[in-house]
Structure formats: structure tokens, C-alpha cells
Amino acid sequence: MSATDTANVSGIVAGYGDTEVLGPVDLSLRPGVTALLGRNGSGKTTLMRTLCGIIPALSGTCTVLGSTVADGAAVRSSVGYLGHESALASALTVEENLRFWENITSTYPDATVVPAEELVERFDLADLLDKKVSSLSRGQRQRVDLARLAMTDPEFIVLDEPLTGLDPVYAAQTRALLSEWGETRTVLYSTHSVPEALELARHFLIVQGRDLIELDCDHEAVTETTILDVLEAHA
Numbered sequence: 001m002s003a004t005d006t007a008n009v010s011g012i013v014a015g016y017g018d019t020e021v022l023g024p025v026d027l028s029l030r031p032g033v034t035a036l037l038g039r040n041g042s043g044k045t046t047l048m049r050t051l052c053g054i055i056p057a058l059s060g061t062c063t064v065l066g067s068t069v070a071d072g073a074a075v076r077s078s079v080g081y082l083g084h085e086s087a088l089a090s091a092l093t094v095e096e097n098l099r100f101w102e103n104i105t106s107t108y109p110d111a112t113v114v115p116a117e118e119l120v121e122r123f124d125l126a127d128l129l130d131k132k133v134s135s136l137s138r139g140q141r142q143r144v145d146l147a148r149l150a151m152t153d154p155e156f157i158v159l160d161e162p163l164t165g166l167d168p169v170y171a172a173q174t175r176a177l178l179s180e181w182g183e184t185r186t187v188l189y190s191t192h193s194v195p196e197a198l199e200l201a202r203h204f205l206i207v208q209g210r211d212l213i214e215l216d217c218d219h220e221a222v223t224e225t226t227i228l229d230v231l232e233a234h235a
């Protein structure tokens with residue numbers, strides 16, 4: 001553990017009820033982009049949801065920015081999570097959703113709230129404002145979900161496969177957004193694309209069986225072959 005760590009995980013076992021999926025694992029996350037890789041069903045989503053306090057760890061402790069994630073209120077405004085399922089209300093319009101989240105986030109203790117108008121411009125949402133979320137395409141909805149996530153300007157950003165299924169223009173914009181966030185914040189994102197991970201990240205977490213293998217470009221040469229070797233070791 002070091003003073004610059006954003007998240008510290010100690011002996012975490014992640015899973016559901018009686019079913020252990022991953023762990024026990026220890027890990028630390030620092031500012032920058034970390035890519036999380038692993039085979040289908042290996043536990044990436046489970047781990048990310050545990051780190052954000054969405055599901056409880058079966059054992060072990062997880063601290064984010066000095067607060068334990070079990071204390072949901074303490075981490076709510078400092079952690080931004082984008083999962084497979086949208087956090088938006090599908091029967092409301094995009095504008096209504098942004099206003100709703102603006103109201104909710106302004107109640108978080110010590111929260112920064114980026115005004116909806118600023119997010120509309122930054123995430124290019126002007127043409128979508130009057131549309132119901134239920135009528136949006138997956139990529140359009142993700143844009144709104146990212147704006148919702150950015151509303152609290154979180155220091156720890158966790159994104160589950162944010163680059164899957166996007167058109168080339170929006171994929172490039174999202175890659176640029178991740179890189180920009182990674183300059184000052186801690187970004188953990190999952191992906192199945194090794195080349196894309198190598199382009200975006202300098203730190204890699206790879207699920208191997210119930211363990212997490214860490215690779216770090218600052219300490220070793222990380223290549224597609226190194227990552228594939230780790231992924232295939234338990235195939």
C-alpha cells in the first residue's frame with residue numbers, strides 16, 4: 001500500500017452467496033489506466049462490482065480513497081461505475097434523467113456536481129435530450145450513462161467493457177476519454193481486446209483461474225504474447 005494508491009484490496013473473495021468466483025486477491029490501483037482482462041465468465045464483472053461496493057465482498061477488505069467500500073455513502077461520489085446495465089430510467093427522457101441525477105448527486109456528502117449543461121456539450125447529447133432512454137441505441141445510451149458517471153467528477157472510474165459495440169468514431173472518442181481521465185484519475189476498465197488494452201493501459205490485471213496476475217509496463221515489457229500466455233495458462 002502507498003499514499004498514492006486510489007484503491008487497496010486485501011484478501012478479497014468475490015462472488016455471490018455460497019459461490020466464490022475469484023480470490024482471495026490483494027491489489028492496489030493508482031492513477032492511470034488499468035486494463036482488466038480474462039476469459040468469459042472468469043469474474044471481471046464480479047470483481048469490478050465488488051470494488052465499487054455494488055455487491056459485497058464474501059471476505060476481505062476493499063478501501064477506496066481511504067474509505068471502505070462497504071460504507072456506500074462514503075465512496076458514492078468518488079467512484080463512477082459503468083456496468084453492462086444502464087443506470088438510467090428508460091421511461092424518462094435524456095434530459096429528465098440528467099436532471100434526476102443532478103438532484104440525486106447534489107445530496108451526496110462533499111460531492112462535486114458538474115452541471116448537466118456542461119455534460120450535454122461534452123458528451124454531444126443535444127440531439128438526444130428529448131428522446132426517451134428506451135428509444136436510444138446501445139451506443140447512444142452509453143454516452144448518456146458516461147455523462148451521468150462524469151457528473152460527480154469521480155476520482156476512481158470503473159468501466160465494464162466500455163468499448164464494445166461502438167461505432168468507430170464513438171469508439172475513438174471513448175478511448176480518448178479514457179486516456180484523458182487516466183492522466184489524473186484512476187481508471188479500471190475491462191476488455192477482450194488485447195491490442196486496444198496495450199494502446200490504452202500501462203497496468204494490466206489478468207484473471208487466471210481464481211487469481212489475478214498483474215503486469216506493469218513500468219517494470220517489464222508487456223506484449224500481446226505475454227498477455228495471451230497468462231490468459232491461456234488456465235484455458
Ligand SMILES: Nc1ncnc2c1ncn2[C@@H]1O[C@H](COP(=O)(O)OP(=O)(O)OP(=O)(O)O)[C@@H](O)[C@H]1O
Binds near residue numbers: 016019021038042047
Ligand atoms: N448474479 C449472479 N449470481 C450467481 N453467479 C453469477 C452471477 N453473476 C455472474 N455469476 C457467475 O460468476 C462467474 C463470473 O461472471 P462474470 O460476469 O463476473 O464474468 P466476466 O469475466 O465478466 O465474463 P464475460 O467476459 O463473459 O463478461 C460466472 O461463472 C457467472 O456465471
